[in-house]
Amino acid sequence: MATQMTSDDLVGVLRDTVVALVRRDGVDLSARQLGVFLTCYLNEGAHTVRGLAQQLNVSKPAITRALDRLSDLDLARRKVDPADRRSVLVQRTTKGSAFLREIRAVMGELIAAGRTPVDVAPRRSAAAG
Secondary structure, rough: OOOOOOHHHHHHHHHHHHHHHHOOOOOOOOOHHHHHHHHHHHHHOOOOOHHHHHOOOOHHHHHHHHHHHHHHHOOOEEEEEOOOOEEEEEEEEEHHHHHHHHHHHHHHHHHHHHOOOOOOOOOOOOOOO
């Protein structure tokens, strides 16, 4: 019998996934960059800067900055839309697909293991010494 994960469980999986990604050698994305990346890779169809801005409810310059970083890391590619040269299409890359597989693998391992938290020592306050 499968048990349903609570919102606390899901947040824990997200946290542990992000920590695992930060700890390994490789790409380190901000929340906005990760949001843009996942939107492009998990939602089918063509993506444009304008469409991503509307979908994520952020400005076009914010999307452009996130895409600059994703492009630098070869996780996404921009291409002028041949049907409308004023529009820029966001394309997936082989490296981006591999990164998504890595995210899925980390999350799958955490869920399969019952979301065993990573060993992170709590921060000590200045008053504690």
